[in-house]
Amino acid sequence: MSDSFLPDASTLKPLIAYRRFLVTGATSGIGFAVTKALVERGASVVAVGRRLELLAELEASHRGRLELLRACLTDAGDVRFIVPRALEHGxxxxxxxxxxxxxxxxxxxISERTFREQFEVNTFAPxxxxxxxxxxxxxxxxxxxxxxxxxxxxxxxSYVYSASKAALLSAVxxxxxxxxxxxxxxNALSPGVVDTPMTRSARLGEATERDVDERLKQLESLHPLGRLGTAHDVAEATMQLLVAPWTTGAELVIDGGLSLA
Ligand SMILES: NC(=O)c1ccc[n+]([C@@H]2O[C@H](COP(=O)([O-])OP(=O)(O)OC[C@H]3O[C@@H](n4cnc5c(N)ncnc54)[C@H](OP(=O)(O)O)[C@@H]3O)[C@@H](O)[C@H]2O)c1
Incomplete structure (x- = not known):
């Protein structure tokens, strides 16, 4: 099927180019796709994560427009440090x-460790x-x-994860x-099931990659639009929200119709 109704990168370029953004989770999945979408539109990005080596290729292809900032969001000291550090260069x-x-x-x-980690990364740090x-x-x-x-x-x-995201929606x-x-x-953007490392690792457990592919295929069939989301889908919706001039306090659900099923 053609994506002809979707805006291409050039449509939003003037509103994004030459601006400077801070992105957490920039090293993987959705955050990586957002970072790539921003630099491809001519923006600069301060990219936050732990595994900054995953950004080497993107950094090399967009010289000078990607600044890497190593921080662990479960560490309160690191979190306090992010905004002042990002503002040092502009x-x-x-x-x-x-x-x-x-x-x-x-x-x-549920262990105390995973309970705390989900709230620290998904709620407290943001x-x-x-x-x-x-x-x-x-x-x-x-x-x-x-x-x-x-x-x-x-x-x-999803007892803890869901509560951590519900709290985030209120904070927004x-x-x-x-x-x-x-x-x-x-604004907030709420994706449904997106095929990223998070989705795969959540289902990996004892399963093989092949079992995971099978499980993801089954999940696809629950979506009225017939497929899982991609990180690119979510990144493009994020670009739209970033430039929407009269939208604030809103939540954009992007889930291939899963919530309707
Ligand atoms: N995938 C889905 O189906 C789905 C659905 C709905 C919502 N979401 C949300 O979408 C966002 C992106 O998820 P994703 O699917 O793209 O996951 P992902 O591929 O696993 O990426 C997660 C990102 O979070 C960062 N992160 C995790 N713990 C961190 C920590 N302690 N300190 C600093 N950074 C940390 C990771 O960076 P480092 O490891 O480099 O630190 C990584 O860049 C998340 O907020 C997730 O809850 C995902």
């Missing part, structure tokens, strides 16, 4: 919070960064927080109100 026009961690565990088998940036982004800047449809439709094994609304006087727009 102003920031936007923020995309894409880092996340999911542990699918049955109730009764909330701290958002609170810092609402005062420090350039006027009329924009933030997009990647949440999840699991915030609305939890499963028994507070930030939108706080940012409005300076024209800063703050």
């Amino acid at each position: 102003p920031l026009d936007g923020f995309v919070s894409a880092a996340g961690i999911a542990h699918h565990e049955p109730l009764g088998a 909330m701290h960064l958002g609170a810092d940036l609402v005062a420090k982004l350039e006027p009329r800047g924009a933030m997009v927080f990647i949440a999840s449809t699991l915030a609305h439709r939890p499963t028994a094994t 609304k507070s930030l939108a109100i706080a940012g409005a006087p300076r024209g800063i727009r703050v």
Whole structure:
């Protein structure tokens, strides 16, 4: 099927080019696709992650427009350090919070470590960064927080993950109100099942890669649009939200129709 109704990279270029963005989770999956979409449109990105070596190729092909910032979002000291460090080399026009961690565990088998890790990465760090940036982004800047449809439709094994994303959705609304006087727009984007390393590793467990492919095929059939999302799908929707001039405090659900099924 043709993607002819989708805007191509050039359509949004003038609104993104020459701007500077902070992106967490830039090393993998959705955050990587967002980082790539931004630099391909001529923006600069301060890319946050632990495995910065995964950005070597993108950095080489967009010399000077990708700054790498190593930080672990479970470390409060690292989190405090991110915005001041990012601002050392120039102003920031936007923020995309894409880092996340999911542990699918049955109730009764949830460890204190995974409980804390999911809230630290999915909720506390984005909330701290958002609170810092609402005062420090350039006027009329924009933030997009990647949440999840699991915030609305939890499963028994997504107990902590779903709650961490639901809390994030509430925080986005507070930030939108706080940012409005300076024209800063703050929105959430909730994807359904996207084929990324997170989705594969959550289903890997004892299974082989082949079993995972099988399971993902079954999941595809639950989507009215007949396929899982790609990181590219989510990155393109993020670009739209970043430039939407009169949208704030909103949540864009992008799930191939899964929530309707
Ligand atoms: N995949 C899906 O189906 C799906 C659906 C709905 C929502 N989401 C959300 O979309 C976002 C991106 O997920 P993804 O599927 O692209 O996952 P992914 O490929 O596993 O990427 C996760 C990213 O989070 C970063 N991260 C995790 N723990 C971190 C920590 N302690 N410190 C710093 N960075 C950390 C990782 O960077 P490093 O390892 O380099 O630190 C990596 O870049 C997440 O917020 C996720 O909850 C995903």
